[in-house]
Amino acid sequence: MEQVVGEREAEEFTVVARKPYFDLPTACPICLPLFIYLKLAHFPFRLSFNSIFPDSDQIPYVESGTYVAYNNENSGVVECLKKDGIVDLDSEFQSAPDWVSMQAMINSWLADALTYELWVGTDGRSAYKIYYSDLSWPIGKVLFLKQVYSVKQRLGITKDNAEHREDEIYRRAKIAYGALSTKLGEQNFLFDDRPSSLDATFLGYVLVTLHALPDTSVLRSKLLEHDNIVRYAEKLKTELIESGSSSSGPQFRSVPSSSTPRKGSSNWSSKPKSKPKREKTEEEKTFKRRAKYFLAAQLLAVLLFLSVMGGYDSGDMELDDEDEGISFN
Amino acid sequence: MSNPDSLPDVTPLKSKPDPEHPKPFNTDDIDEEEEEDGDENDVEYDDEDAKGEVFGEPNRLKPQSREAQFRSEKLKMDSLLQRMQSGPVSVRVHDVIIKGNTKTKDHVIEAETEVLNNVGSMQELLKASQIVNLRLQALEIFDSVKITLDSGPPELPGTANVIIEVVETASPLSGQIGAYTKAEARSSTVEGSLKYKNFFGYGDLWDGSLAYGYDHSAELSAGVFLPRFKGLVTPVTARAYLLSQDWLKFSSYKERSMGLSLGLFSTPYHDLAYNLAWRTLTDPSQMSSRSIRRQLGHNLLSSLKYTFKFDRRNSTMRPTRGYAFVSTTQIGGLTPDSRSLRFLRQEFDLRYVVPLGFYHAALNFGVSGGVVFPWGNGFSSRPSSLPERFFLGGNISPVCALGGPTALWGFKTRGLGPTEPKRQVNKENAEPSGVDFLGGDLAVTALADLSFDLPFRWFREKGIHAHVFACAGNVAKLTENEYRNISVQKFVESLRSSVGVGLVVPTSLFRMEKFWTLYWSLAQAKTGVWHASPVASEHFGSYIGCQQNFGI
Numbered sequence A: 001m002e003q004v005v006g007e008r009e010a011e012e013f014t015v016v017a018r019k020p021y022f023d024l025p026t027a028c029p030i031c032l033p034l035f036i037y038l039k040l041a042h043f044p045f046r047l048s049f050n051s052i053f054p055d056s057d058q059i060p061y062v063e064s065g066t067y068v069a070y071n072n073e074n075s076g077v078v079e080c081l082k083k084d085g086i087v088d089l090d091s092e093f094q095s096a097p098d099w100v101s102m103q104a105m106i107n108s109w110l111a112d113a114l115t116y117e118l119w120v121g122t123d124g125r126s127a128y129k130i131y132y133s134d135l136s137w138p139i140g141k142v143l144f145l146k147q148v149y150s151v152k153q154r155l156g157i158t159k160d161n162a163e164h165r166e167d168e169i170y171r172r173a174k175i176a177y178g179a180l181s182t183k184l185g186e187q188n189f190l191f192d193d194r195p196s197s198l199d200a201t202f203l204g205y206v207l208v209t210l211h212a213l214p215d216t217s218v219l220r221s222k223l224l225e226h227d228n229i230v231r232y233a234e235k236l237k238t239e240l241i242e243s244g245s246s247s248s249g250p251q252f253r254s255v256p257s258s259s260t261p262r263k264g265s266s267n268w269s270s271k272p273k274s275k276p277k278r279e280k281t282e283e284e285k286t287f288k289r290r291a292k293y294f295l296a297a298q299l300l301a302v303l304l305f306l307s308v309m310g311g312y313d314s315g316d317m318e319l320d321d322e323d324e325g326i327s328f329n
Numbered sequence B: 001m002s003n004p005d006s007l008p009d010v011t012p013l014k015s016k017p018d019p020e021h022p023k024p025f026n027t028d029d030i031d032e033e034e035e036e037d038g039d040e041n042d043v044e045y046d047d048e049d050a051k052g053e054v055f056g057e058p059n060r061l062k063p064q065s066r067e068a069q070f071r072s073e074k075l076k077m078d079s080l081l082q083r084m085q086s087g088p089v090s091v092r093v094h095d096v097i098i099k100g101n102t103k104t105k106d107h108v109i110e111a112e113t114e115v116l117n118n119v120g121s122m123q124e125l126l127k128a129s130q131i132v133n134l135r136l137q138a139l140e141i142f143d144s145v146k147i148t149l150d151s152g153p154p155e156l157p158g159t160a161n162v163i164i165e166v167v168e169t170a171s172p173l174s175g176q177i178g179a180y181t182k183a184e185a186r187s188s189t190v191e192g193s194l195k196y197k198n199f200f201g202y203g204d205l206w207d208g209s210l211a212y213g214y215d216h217s218a219e220l221s222a223g224v225f226l227p228r229f230k231g232l233v234t235p236v237t238a239r240a241y242l243l244s245q246d247w248l249k250f251s252s253y254k255e256r257s258m259g260l261s262l263g264l265f266s267t268p269y270h271d272l273a274y275n276l277a278w279r280t281l282t283d284p285s286q287m288s289s290r291s292i293r294r295q296l297g298h299n300l301l302s303s304l305k306y307t308f309k310f311d312r313r314n315s316t317m318r319p320t321r322g323y324a325f326v327s328t329t330q331i332g333g334l335t336p337d338s339r340s341l342r343f344l345r346q347e348f349d350l351r352y353v354v355p356l357g358f359y360h361a362a363l364n365f366g367v368s369g370g371v372v373f374p375w376g377n378g379f380s381s382r383p384s385s386l387p388e389r390f391f392l393g394g395n396i397s398p399v400c401a402l403g404g405p406t407a408l409w410g411f412k413t414r415g416l417g418p419t420e421p422k423r424q425v426n427k428e429n430a431e432p433s434g435v436d437f438l439g440g441d442l443a444v445t446a447l448a449d450l451s452f453d454l455p456f457r458w459f460r461e462k463g464i465h466a467h468v469f470a471c472a473g474n475v476a477k478l479t480e481n482e483y484r485n486i487s488v489q490k491f492v493e494s495l496r497s498s499v500g501v502g503l504v505v506p507t508s509l510f511r512m513e514k515f516w517t518l519y520w521s522l523a524q525a526k527t528g529v530w531h532a533s534p535v536a537s538e539h540f541g542s543y544i545g546c547q548q549n550f551g552i
Helices: A031-040 A077-083 A099-121 A125-132 A137-155 A162-184 A197-211 A218-224 A227-242 A274-309 B066-086 B106-111 B114-118 B122-138 B290-295 B457-462 B488-493
Strands: A014-017 A046-049 A061-064 A067-069 B030-032 B092-099 B142-151 B159-168 B173-182 B189-197 B205-213 B218-226 B236-246 B254-266 B270-282 B297-311 B322-332 B343-355 B362-374 B419-421 B435-437 B442-453 B465-476 B496-506 B511-521 B535-551
Touching (some): A061 A077, A067 A077, A099 A137, A099 A162, A099 A197, A137 B297, A197 A218, A197 A227, B092 B106, B092 B114, B114 B122
Parallel strands (some): A014 A046, B030 B142, B092 B159
Antiparallel strands (some): B142 B159, B173 B189, B189 B205, B218 B236, B254 B270, B297 B322, B322 B343, B343 B362, B362 B442, B419 B435, B442 B465, B511 B535
């Protein structure tokens, strides 16, 4: 599954990524796939952060001694690691007929959709926290505005075609989610039930979409329509990120203890987890209170009727509460 | 009415003036004149040309022939000079009259004449007038400055009026172009600047400059100089700049800064400046070592820098007597935002020169040191900022450079101190990519230099001289908890030293020097045995510059 060059095993590898946020080890959608890829490969590494260079295309990078693999070389760090024989999860998948199309769809449609949503669609609030929260305000603000402009330029968004481009981006994202959901099915991974770099990339995008984007995000709501993707992301997040340290990858095949319930898509909704519980409790209380008032009013009405109409024909009146249709489920 | 005790007598003197006697106030710009007409009877302090009356009363002047008038004034002048040479002639300034300024505000000129208010004698008045003249010319906003001393009102004996006539500059826009070259530092520059004088009439000097250097280093800056701002005692300067410095060859990074610097307080001894800058460190070569990679990114610099300088040496190019002391304190992180760059930097430099009395020889001794440390939460485990560290080496002469530990003979630019291997790109290539010079948080240098004239008249006439020197220095890291591992013994063990001889050729524009050095380090090997490894090298250091001024 993974290949590690013996001569580099003795040197510690360090991944330099952007800062953690939103309960993710690194909240940057470019850095998180690399983290997940190395975790899937059970590759030991240390995690370090650079939070003062948000506009660098060199980050993330992997270093060990005088060896460095930068993000802006050889199509990315993962490709560098494959080419240098350090770690390769894709050796058996690249000949698969739909590998290239899946890869293109994830790296273009989904990547563009996430970029758009982070920087433009949601006013960039999440992106500001991920990239600029450790920079002094004047610098962070200027760099943020510069990046928003750059994203719009890259996605071809102008004042005239903003709505059209947004619709197009969301439509393509929806198609991609549908295709990937179909491909995934109920498997653990996209290809042959074994992890690959596409799983790392896709999972990284999905986790950032679910955790970093606000509830009002259109892209997030489209993702939540696919339960199997959400289950896939949640399961792997628990296995890879929450259950182990960075120096030793967890056994992703083992099933966590039963103390960790898997509720599937019922955990995800258009609102965060804490909000549904709170609302349900308040609704329930209100409903119960109103029900009590209603019952009391009904009882009072009946008693009044009986007291006023008492003595005529009590057998003609039936207390038929069941017809009111009140249920206390 | 004139007071015969304080003012020169209008009657001719019996003694004739001695033409060989030195005249202490021979300046073209300080004139005496009659009170009635100020433009025709200007008198200069000159025996041959003495004309007009010196502090004469207009009521007592009678129409005389020109020759008789000249003789009369000459006698008065001689009398005055004789009295001034024998003792103080009591006089005080009654009024300062400013003429000729159409744009320049009066208070700007009056601020430079405050020294006149405290004079008590004629001698002091003349000296103060010269000082005022120089100060007004130093404003660079006048084409000429003429100061005339006149008698005060008749009802106030022993007083004088000072009349300052200025001619504001006809061409406020001027320019300057210069070319400068520094060997081995990749900083050959061509610099051009434009200056606009007195735009608002406050003596303000506006300038914009552009310097382009070899290998794409550049600086664009614009500034303003205000001699008097809101009643502040010293001038205020403000400068906005865009700066790019290339350290790729030595430390694998480029520095870009965009900022504003304010000169808040400046006297001959004290200087206080504030600097606010957005600084970015990048590595376009992608070859940097690990420590340099960790420093790449953006930082906000907000710092206050105080410099105390006391230089009593007779020359900066070749000092032969005197002493000097410089202390610079800089504190960074002066913003409410804790994410700005926070550091404390202190450096000092002490020089002492002992003249030896033969062949114009002198012994120069110098010691300098500096320390930098971050402050704030977790300061001991954080690294110091790379541009604030100390780097030793280069082709600057330590004798001339005054201001902290920077220069050492015999070591290349940034060549002394901790290093780290650069990134290795091609693993099949066994040759290393080189090292990055990281600088240090603690630096100490010491120098001893014996300069002397050569025993050839031609060399002496040209100012060419030789010197024998010895210097030592060291740089150490203190941050990231390294201060726990440092000790005086280790610091001394890793000291780098050099001795050598050199030939210095000074010119009107620059100092060129060729020297030969031996340098070595005393290190304790793993076996615990001290050893020395001398290496001979030849370095050529030069600073060549020329500039051309032009007016527009």
